[in-house]
Amino acid sequence: MLSLTVEQRSWMHRLPVWLKLLLLCLFTLVLWPLADWRLLLASCLPVVLLYASAGRYFAKLGAQRLKPVVYLVAIIFIYQVVTGRIEEGLAICLKIIATVSLANLVTMTSRLDDMMAVIETLAKPFHALGLPPRALGFAMGLVIRFTPLFLQRGTQLNQAWRARSPRRTSPRLLVPLALSAIDDADRVAEALKARGGLQNTKTKETQSDSAPQ
Amino acid sequence: MMNNAIVLDGVNHQLNDKPFFKDLSIELREKRIGLIGRNGSGKSTLARMISGLIEPEAGEIRVHGVDIAKDRKKAIETIGLIFQNPDHQIIFPTVEEEIAFGLESLSGNRKQAREGARSFLASFGRLDWAERGTFTLSQGQRHLVCLMAVLAMQPKAVLLDEPFAGLDWPTTRRLYHWLDGLEQQVVLVTHDIDHLESYDRILWLEKGQLIADGAPADVLPAYREKMERLVFSDDEILGPGLPATNGEQG
Amino acid sequence: MERQVAFIALFAALVAALGLMPQFMLPFGVPVSAQSLGVMMAGVVLGARRGALSMILFVVLVLAGLPLLAGGRGGLGVLAGPTVGFFLGWPFAAYATGLIVEKWGKGNLLIAGTFASIVGGIFVLYLLGVLGMAVRLDKSFMEAASMVLVFIPGDVIKAFVAGFVLQGIAKARPSALLSRG
Numbered sequence: 001m002l003s004l005t006v007e008q009r010s011w012m013h014r015l016p017v018w019l020k021l022l023l024l025c026l027f028t029l030v031l032w033p034l035a036d037w038r039l040l041l042a043s044c045l046p047v048v049l050l051y052a053s054a055g056r057y058f059a060k061l062g063a064q065r066l067k068p069v070v071y072l073v074a075i076i077f078i079y080q081v082v083t084g085r086i087e088e089g090l091a092i093c094l095k096i097i098a099t100v101s102l103a104n105l106v107t108m109t110s111r112l113d114d115m116m117a118v119i120e121t122l123a124k125p126f127h128a129l130g131l132p133p134r135a136l137g138f139a140m141g142l143v144i145r146f147t148p149l150f151l152q153r154g155t156q157l158n159q160a161w162r163a164r165s166p167r168r169t170s171p172r173l174l175v176p177l178a179l180s181a182i183d184d185a186d187r188v189a190e191a192l193k194a195r196g197g198l199q200n201t202k203t204k205e206t207q208s209d210s211a212p213q
Numbered sequence: 214m215m216n217n218a219i220v221l222d223g224v225n226h227q228l229n230d231k232p233f234f235k236d237l238s239i240e241l242r243e244k245r246i247g248l249i250g251r252n253g254s255g256k257s258t259l260a261r262m263i264s265g266l267i268e269p270e271a272g273e274i275r276v277h278g279v280d281i282a283k284d285r286k287k288a289i290e291t292i293g294l295i296f297q298n299p300d301h302q303i304i305f306p307t308v309e310e311e312i313a314f315g316l317e318s319l320s321g322n323r324k325q326a327r328e329g330a331r332s333f334l335a336s337f338g339r340l341d342w343a344e345r346g347t348f349t350l351s352q353g354q355r356h357l358v359c360l361m362a363v364l365a366m367q368p369k370a371v372l373l374d375e376p377f378a379g380l381d382w383p384t385t386r387r388l389y390h391w392l393d394g395l396e397q398q399v400v401l402v403t404h405d406i407d408h409l410e411s412y413d414r415i416l417w418l419e420k421g422q423l424i425a426d427g428a429p430a431d432v433l434p435a436y437r438e439k440m441e442r443l444v445f446s447d448d449e450i451l452g453p454g455l456p457a458t459n460g461e462q463g
Numbered sequence: 464m465e466r467q468v469a470f471i472a473l474f475a476a477l478v479a480a481l482g483l484m485p486q487f488m489l490p491f492g493v494p495v496s497a498q499s500l501g502v503m504m505a506g507v508v509l510g511a512r513r514g515a516l517s518m519i520l521f522v523v524l525v526l527a528g529l530p531l532l533a534g535g536r537g538g539l540g541v542l543a544g545p546t547v548g549f550f551l552g553w554p555f556a557a558y559a560t561g562l563i564v565e566k567w568g569k570g571n572l573l574i575a576g577t578f579a580s581i582v583g584g585i586f587v588l589y590l591l592g593v594l595g596m597a598v599r600l601d602k603s604f605m606e607a608a609s610m611v612l613v614f615i616p617g618d619v620i621k622a623f624v625a626g627f628v629l630q631g632i633a634k635a636r637p638s639a640l641l642s643r644g
Binding site (some may be wrong): 003004005015024026028030065066068069071072073076079088090096099100101102103104106107110115116119132135138139140142143144145147148149150151153154155171172174175178179181182183184185186188189190192194198 | 464465466468469470471472473474475476477479480481484497504508520521523524526527528529530534536537538539540541542543544545546549589600601606610619624627628631632635636639
């Protein structure tokens with residue numbers, strides 16, 4: 001499974017994730033009350049410079065990642081123009097573009113496992129509420145492992161349909177797909193139990209999820 | 214009788230963005246054809262191309278005269294595909310619906326298809342399976358449902374992609390024996406080479422290329438010898454030699 | 464415990480796979496992402512609490528930077544976009560959907576699943592989604608709502624499909640329906 005992190009490293013990759021998250025929060029909070037489109041346009045400038053500082057390839061990829069949001073924003077802007085509120089629309093759209101692209105930047109420069117480490121740290125208070133320490137790490141790993149598998153299984157069921165029907169596939173295929181997920185879940189649960197389970201308190205938390213080198 | 218063959222003509226196809234099948238041309242007229250090769254040799258992709266589920270990037274594939282990738286309506290009358298794992302093939306909650314599905318695709322009539330499925334089950338002596346849940350059947354029973362669902366459509370050729378994995382020995386043998394009696398042209402993709410000795414023609418595929426093509430007596434011994442050599446040598450699938458174990462003899 | 468974690472994680476994976484799957488097309492030939500259907504399915508199969516946990520897991524992984532949203536999107540940018548309310552609304556939608564299926568006594572599961580999915584996967588989800596849009600775009604609630612109404616008919620069909628899936632699973636694997644205790 002691919003993550004959205006860009007492999008080619010930049011200086012921003014080296015900053016600690018918590019710092020980037022903090023700066024992102026600050027930036028978003030500062031922009032929040034602004035309503036003047038000129039100020040918001042100006043706020044896009046540092047974001048563009050940050051992208052540019054990571055190189056041409058990185059900036060191009062960043063622009064690509066922004067595409068779906070740009071489409072959405074364009075529709076909103078047209079709506080604003082039609083209802084005669086151009087300046088307001090400009091402000092809203094620029095605000096979204098600036099904050100989304102900065103947030104994307106954090107994602108693009110942070111490794112998935114570092115992000116997950118932040119999540120596990122944030123989840124620590126929940127251990128007191130009954131969340132087993134290993135459960136979250138396990139669950140995240142399972143999602144990454146099984147998403148491509150289910151995708152493949154969906155493709156296979158789709159082929160099984162097309163092998164016996166000239167018509168377009170139907171959402172009926174979701175029943176066998178969901179059933180296979182259920183059966184896999186049972187098997188995974190057994191496999192987890194067979195190797196110590198999630199309640200195992202003897203394992204040190206820091207070692208529990210890393211494979212032996 | 215001109216058209217009872219599977220014909221691949223200049224097939225080129227990429228796998229993982231790399232050219233894999235290069236200018237593959239074969240004509241298969243024999244009634245029993247075995248397709249062998251290691252994991253990753255392209256057997257499954259070839260099987261899906263012959264079934265028309267994957268269209269090759271270049272070249273043409275005709276099965277009994279039908280352009281199976283383009284003419285899907287004709288294709289499902291012509292070739293049936295049995296998947297490796299029944300859970301990838303079975304779509305419906307009951308056996309009757311599973312078998313009726315293909316029949317409904319052919320006739321366009323649901324009621325008729327249901328009746329057809331029942332009479333087909335009856336001809337197999339399995340009418341009592343009609344209402345049973347496909348996901349409550351045992352593994353062997355599910356394999357049989359997959360076979361029945363395809364055969365009920367009376368295709369002219371049947372392609373089996375490593376079928377019967379995980380079945381016990383007598384069940385596997387029983388299904389193979391029964392397959393031998395079918396009227397249809399059969400293409401069997403398998404690692405179970407013992408069963409292929411009675412076949413008419415064996416294709417040995419590696420990395421998208423045919424490295425042997427001929428009678429079982431010519432191809433199978435060479436294949437067996439090559440595979441046995443691989444047991445004790447480094448290879449691409451498992452990598453270099455495994456560490457010594459206590460039980461190792463020498 | 465292991466079984467619960469496995470179900471929660473695998474349904475999050477299923478929702479991800481549904482969003483990335485191009486072949487599943489709903490009626491009238493319009494390709495619609497099946498991802499919100501996955502949210503309904505998580506609710507009807509797993510029940511309120513586990514369905515919500517499964518969607519929280521999904522949301523967290525998307526924010527961590529996995530491209531699990533329809534079209535391979537993901538990352539923190541989702542939080543800054545106008546659809547943030549829909550995205551963060553998924554755990555609540557799954558919870559509401561699951562709660563109704565849990566409380567639904569005996570009776571037709573197709574109806575139970577469809578009704579629960581309409582309430583949770585449409586009513587609750589759109590409420591939160593439109594609220595998010597209204598805040599993000601500085602609009603009134605009604606104005607924001609008018610921008611997304613066109614998607615509701617498609618989602619009603621998805622709710623029917625979710626009911627159908629619930630019924631199918633109840634037949635094949637009654638023990639797997641955590642929502643039906």
